[in-house]
Structures are given as C-alpha cells and as structure tokens.
Amino acid sequence: MSIPNGPAGPLRFPDDFGWGAATSAYQIEGAAKEDGRGESVWDTFSRVPGRTRNGDTGDVAIDHYHRYAEDLDLMRDLGLRSYRFSISWPRIQPDGTGTPNQRGLDFYRRLLDGLHERGITPMATLFHWDLPQALQDAGGWESRDTSQRFADYADLVFHALGDRVPAWLTVNEPKTVVQNGYLTGHHAPGRQDPDAAYLVAHHLQLAHGLAVAALRASGSDSRIGPAFNLHPCYPADDSPQAAAAAHLYDGYENRLYLDSLLKGSYPEDVLTDLGPQSRMARGIRDGDLAIISAPVDLLAVQYYTPIYVTADGGTEHRWATSEATWQQIYPEGLYDLLTRITREYGPIPLTITENGLPTPDTLAADDTVQDTGRISFLRDHLAAAHRAIADGVPLESFHVWSLLDNFEWDAGYDQRWGLVYVDYATQRRVLKSSATWYRSVIADGGF
Incomplete structure (x- = not known):
C-alpha cells in the first residue's frame, strides 16, 4: 500500500480508504417502546435514580428511528464512505429469543x-x-x-439482512461490559462483582466465536470480526516493578481479548492472577477457545486513551484530559497500538471504528458550532494512523466517534461527542466546524 507523500508534505491516505463515522442503537434511535421493541438492560439501568446524569435515558435519544432519512442525507453530504452502526437486539427479539419482530427488521432494511x-x-x-x-x-x-442466544440472534439477522451488509462486527467493547458493567457498576447492569466480571468476559468472547460460526454456516461472503477498545499500557517509571505491573495491567486491558481471539489462549499471567478457582477458569470448557479463535476477516480497534501504570499497580495521568476525565489525549498511543497489533498478531486487516472526544460545544447566534479542539484531536490521531499505514499496518478505514451528539451512557446528554450538533429540545441537526473540516479531508483524501 503506497502513500504518495513525504513526512513534510500533506498527508494523503490510500485512494480506497474508508472514511467513516460511527453510532450505536441505544444512543441515537429512541422509539424505545415503539414497533414491538422490547426492554434492554439500559432501559432498566437508566431508570434507576442516580445511575445516569440528570436521570437521562435513551427513550427518545436523538430520534434517529424516525429521522434516519435526514441523518442518511447528512452522511451523504459529508461524503462518508462507511457508516458503522449497531442493531438493537431487543428491537429484533424483544425477549432475546424466538421469532423476530418484523417491524424491527424492516427498520434496518430501510436504513x-x-x-x-x-x-x-x-x-x-x-x-x-x-x-x-x-x-x-x-x-x-x-x-x-x-x-448461544446471541448466536441464534446473529444467525437470524444474517439471514434477514446479510445481503445488504458487507462487514459485520460481533460484540462491541466486551471489556467495557466487563469493567463498567461488572467491576465499577456505572454501566448496565450495574454490578460490582469481580468474580462474575471475568466469567462475563469469557461468555462475551464465546458469543463472538459462535456468531462467527453462524455466519460461516450461512454461506455468506460477508466479512466479520469483533470491536475491541484497546488501551496501550505504559510503565509510569523505569522500575522493574512498574514494568511488571504494566504487563499484568495490559493482560487485563488488551491481551485477554486479543490472545483468545488471535492466539487461541488466554494469557497465563491473567489466569494465574485470577486463580484456578475463579468463575472464569471454571467456566472455560474444552473447545471454547477453538470457537473463540476461529479465523476472522478483520479486527475493529477503538482507541481513546493510554494508561500509565505505577509500581503498585495503580494508574496516573500524564497528558491533558478531555471533558471525559478518564480520557488522556495522546495520539501517539494510537500509533503504538496499531503497530503492536500487526507486530505481535500478524497482518490482520484493521479498521478504527471509534476515535473522538467530547468538547464543550455551544450553538452560536450565527448557527455555527466552533469545535476546534475536536479538529485538532482528529488531525493528530489521523496523522498517527497515517504513520502506522506507512509503517506497514493494514489499516483500511477510520470512523469518527461520533457522527451525532447522543446519549452518552451514564454521562447522559451532558457530553457532546458528535461531528453534528443536536439541539435536543427540537432535534435539529447542525454541522459543527469539525464536520465541515472532515468533509474536506474526505474529499481531498487527507489533509
């Protein structure tokens, strides 16, 4: 893959590079009780007082379910080549099993x-x-x-929609479900149970593998892979203790998911740390890792922040943070992550399916939103991705998180991550300055 410019010149990406943006169903669709959709864990979680900022829910979100045509026109006008979105399981199977809800399938067919x-x-x-x-x-x-229920749902969706979908992602960020849903408890289902958390990790990896098997059995020629949020883990100092702590931290953050997917084994240091009597260790059955590590066609990478690990296993901040205080802004971490995957796991095709940040966006009197911080962030991270491609990483596409401002989980509607500003009171969409910048980047093939 050749990139026709030198380091001092403009950054030009391959002609077939997939410029995109990303969303997810619960964060944008709304219509939570319409057309046969069932309840999800996030419907339940967000209604518990104190779980989300301001008591916000995704009941209406940004009404994409009714405004999808308008949003599709926005994507076209931005010049997007790729759109990464999610299908709402409870919209397809209200109770998670059984006969599909035809109205839910019809919505995704229209989309x-x-x-x-x-x-x-x-x-x-x-x-x-x-x-x-x-x-x-x-x-x-x-x-x-x-x-297994997930595999059944996947099989149903493959047969109903597969002729329209060239690339499937199975499970989005299993690590976030594990860490935020079962360790800290600030995401659905709101548990704080470390022993349950890593059994959940195994079952999410297994669900991925079973869905891959379902796609292969269907005879589809669509591509498939998981979407992992990965955090490069660096020692906070030069001591052997910090290096050892960072290595184990990396095991929980990255290798637990990458090794099982691409090497067919869980990292021994993590299994040892959990112990032989952990629910995860006892939950792994013969043949599970063969299912999990069945060949995939691509790996979706989501990068937001690095982690610096101290000698005692704690963490510290080194870089400026965004409005999401957990996010340190460090573009070099994306380069390190992409090159590491290629170096350690081979030349599996990669796509970046989330990268972005929240900024304090306001709608000015002249109907503009000047989010220059987002432009700087994206420019720097795209430059890191470009350098990774030049160094041999088979990166195919880049999706900004997010296309539109939306429901940001436990942060509710307080954080704006979108290229497109949404006035939540009226649902009016307004292109931010980052959107017009990104449109030019796509048109020019770089910047």
Whole structure:
C-alpha cells in the first residue's frame, strides 16, 4: 500500500480508504417502546435514580428511528464512505429469543437500503451493550446460555439482512461490559462483582466465536470480526516493578481479548492472577477457545486513551484530559497500538471504528458550532494512523466517534461527542466546524 507523500508534505491516505463515522442503537434511535421493541438492560439501568446524569435515558435519544432519512442525507453530504452502526437486539427479539419482530427488521432494511442508495458502505454491529432485559433476568452474560442466544440472534439477522451488509462486527467493547458493567457498576447492569466480571468476559468472547460460526454456516461472503477498545499500557517509571505491573495491567486491558481471539489462549499471567478457582477458569470448557479463535476477516480497534501504570499497580495521568476525565489525549498511543497489533498478531486487516472526544460545544447566534479542539484531536490521531499505514499496518478505514451528539451512557446528554450538533429540545441537526473540516479531508483524501 503506497502513500504518495513525504513526512513534510500533506498527508494523503490510500485512494480506497474508508472514511467513516460511527453510532450505536441505544444512543441515537429512541422509539424505545415503539414497533414491538422490547426492554434492554439500559432501559432498566437508566431508570434507576442516580445511575445516569440528570436521570437521562435513551427513550427518545436523538430520534434517529424516525429521522434516519435526514441523518442518511447528512452522511451523504459529508461524503462518508462507511457508516458503522449497531442493531438493537431487543428491537429484533424483544425477549432475546424466538421469532423476530418484523417491524424491527424492516427498520434496518430501510436504513441499509438508504445507505446503499447514497453510496455509503454499511458496517453493522450486532451487540452494542443493549442486552434484552429478559435475558438479563435469566442470568445475563453470567449465563453461558446467553452466548448461544446471541448466536441464534446473529444467525437470524444474517439471514434477514446479510445481503445488504458487507462487514459485520460481533460484540462491541466486551471489556467495557466487563469493567463498567461488572467491576465499577456505572454501566448496565450495574454490578460490582469481580468474580462474575471475568466469567462475563469469557461468555462475551464465546458469543463472538459462535456468531462467527453462524455466519460461516450461512454461506455468506460477508466479512466479520469483533470491536475491541484497546488501551496501550505504559510503565509510569523505569522500575522493574512498574514494568511488571504494566504487563499484568495490559493482560487485563488488551491481551485477554486479543490472545483468545488471535492466539487461541488466554494469557497465563491473567489466569494465574485470577486463580484456578475463579468463575472464569471454571467456566472455560474444552473447545471454547477453538470457537473463540476461529479465523476472522478483520479486527475493529477503538482507541481513546493510554494508561500509565505505577509500581503498585495503580494508574496516573500524564497528558491533558478531555471533558471525559478518564480520557488522556495522546495520539501517539494510537500509533503504538496499531503497530503492536500487526507486530505481535500478524497482518490482520484493521479498521478504527471509534476515535473522538467530547468538547464543550455551544450553538452560536450565527448557527455555527466552533469545535476546534475536536479538529485538532482528529488531525493528530489521523496523522498517527497515517504513520502506522506507512509503517506497514493494514489499516483500511477510520470512523469518527461520533457522527451525532447522543446519549452518552451514564454521562447522559451532558457530553457532546458528535461531528453534528443536536439541539435536543427540537432535534435539529447542525454541522459543527469539525464536520465541515472532515468533509474536506474526505474529499481531498487527507489533509
């Protein structure tokens, strides 16, 4: 893959590079009780007082369910080549099992047809955290059966929509479900149970593998892979203790997911740290890792922040943070991450499916939103991605998180991550300065 410019010149990406943006169903769709959609764990979680900022929910979100055509036109006008979105499991199977809800499938058919009509390639995610509440009531991801229910749902969706979807993503950020849903408890289902958390990790990886098997069995020639949020872990100092602590931290943050997917084994240091009697260790059955590590066609990478690990296993901040105080702004971490994956796991095709930050966006009197901080962030991270491509990383596409301002999980509507400003009172969409900048980048093939 050649890139026709030197380091001092403009950054030009390959002609076939997939310029995109990303969303997820619960964060944008709304219509939570319409057309047969069932309850999800996020419907339940967000209604518990104190769980989300201002008590916000995704009941209405940004009403994409009704305004999808307008949003598709926005994507076309920005020149997007790729759109990464998610399918709402409870919209397809209200109770997580059984006969599909035809009205839910029809919505996604309309969305997919609209993308194709506008020359935008769909990239569909099967699970972006909105587990049907009925399955949570039956044990959720702690239950091995949920992995099989996910495979059944995936098979149903492949057969219903697969002719319209060239690339599928199975599970979005299993690590976030593990850490935020079962360790800290500030995401659905709101648990704080470390022993359950890593059993959940195994069942999410298993669900991914079973969905891959379902796609292969269907005879589809669509591509498939998971979406992992990965955080490069650096020692906070030069001591051997910090190096050892950073290595174990990396095991939980990255290798737990990458090794099982691409090497067919969980990292021994993590298994040892969890102990032989952990629920995860006891939950791994013969053949599971063969299912998890079945060959995939691509790996979706989501990068937001590095982690600096101290000698005692704690963490510290080294760089300026965004409005999301957990996010340190360090573009070099993206380069390190991409080159590490290629170096350690081989030349698997990569796509960046989330990269972005929240900024304090306000709508000015002249109907503009000047989010220059987002432009700087994206420029620096795209430059890191460009350098990784030049150094041999098979990176195919880049999706900004997010296309539109939306419901940001436990942060509610207080954080704005979008290229497009949404006036939540009226649902009016306004292009931010970052959107017009990104449109020029796409048109020029770089900057």
